[in-house]
Amino acid sequence: MSTLLHHIKIDNQPLYYLDEGHGPVVIFCHGLLTNSTMWRSQIDQLSSQYRCIAIDFWGHGKTTTIPESVENLQDVAQHVLTLMDNLEINSAAIVGHGSGGAIAAELILHAPARINGLVMLNSFVGFEPQVNCVKYQGLMAQVANEQAITADLAQTISTLFFSKDIEQLISLDPNLANIVAQFSAELTSYSSAQLSALLKFANMAIFKRDTLESVELLTLPTLVAIGLSGYLRTALESYLMHDCIDGSQLLHIEQAGHLANIEKPVIFNQHLVDFLSKVNFN
Numbered sequence: 001m002s003t004l005l006h007h008i009k010i011d012n013q014p015l016y017y018l019d020e021g022h023g024p025v026v027i028f029c030h031g032l033l034t035n036s037t038m039w040r041s042q043i044d045q046l047s048s049q050y051r052c053i054a055i056d057f058w059g060h061g062k063t064t065t066i067p068e069s070v071e072n073l074q075d076v077a078q079h080v081l082t083l084m085d086n087l088e089i090n091s092a093a094i095v096g097h098g099s100g101g102a103i104a105a106e107l108i109l110h111a112p113a114r115i116n117g118l119v120m121l122n123s124f125v126g127f128e129p130q131v132n133c134v135k136y137q138g139l140m141a142q143v144a145n146e147q148a149i150t151a152d153l154a155q156t157i158s159t160l161f162f163s164k165d166i167e168q169l170i171s172l173d174p175n176l177a178n179i180v181a182q183f184s185a186e187l188t189s190y191s192s193a194q195l196s197a198l199l200k201f202a203n204m205a206i207f208k209r210d211t212l213e214s215v216e217l218l219t220l221p222t223l224v225a226i227g228l229s230g231y232l233r234t235a236l237e238s239y240l241m242h243d244c245i246d247g248s249q250l251l252h253i254e255q256a257g258h259l260a261n262i263e264k265p266v267i268f269n270q271h272l273v274d275f276l277s278k279v280n281f282n
Helices: 036-046 073-086 099-110 130-146 151-161 166-171 176-190 192-206 235-244 265-277
Strands: 006-010 012-021 025-029 053-054 092-097 116-123 222-227 247-251
Touching: 006 025, 006 073, 012 036, 012 073, 012 092, 012 099, 025 036, 025 099, 036 053, 036 092, 036 151, 053 073, 073 099, 073 192, 092 099, 116 265, 130 151, 130 192, 151 176, 166 176, 222 235, 235 247, 247 265
Parallel strands: 025 053, 025 092, 092 116, 116 222, 222 247
Antiparallel strands: 006 012, 012 053
16 A cells, blocks of 8 residues: 555545555544654554554644534544445444544444444543643634644643653653654644634534443443553543443553653554454454
8 A cells, every 4th residue: 555645535625544554454543633643653563464544634634624514523433434435444443542532432333333443542532521621722722813833832732742751751762852843843834724624623522522421332342541641631531431341451551641652652552463463353
């Protein structure tokens, strides 16, 4: 498969995605303010055995617009199914990060027979706590007022996304410093037009519906993973989801934050490979 991004049209708007490798399909769903590139280490690890599809959701990465008809994450989940139909993919495993995990849950609740396995990384499918909503609304209000993500705001967001122990991690892996700097730089590169789509997606992600009780219905193999040194999600939330999803596995990653798959790729990849090896893709 080409490493170039492809796209499909949904309501005349292009939704971009990466398609690499051959074999059983694994779909990667990023969270708010990230994009398909966050999964590079995982795709490099898996693409020799799996067909890896990583989506740039509305307002993120190469996908700079959003259809007027999109109202919530249920709609976005339907778009993932539309992509699967377009690519003639009957079933897949799905890996979701942040709000991407909520999208994955919505997809499975709508079409459970089409998903073989679920990985949720630093995701929570219940209502967003009010204190978080207020904080995130404040950040997005700054973006709306400035019609840009300023360097100062990008630094604030970057701090929230990486581990509380990021300086120690950088001392062990100096390349992480470049990754942190690149993350901040990408945030400041959004055009004013793309920010409009981003803000609409952000509102849907922040005020997503509560599906915590509904995920009790999930019967597929599930891995719930969280970085224990993050600012955005808590270990308690991972315990709640682990308890709600019968038979799920729980992975706590020490010293990692919201982007645990980037900060601790060896550990996350090891558990991801092991998990997928036990998924029945037939």
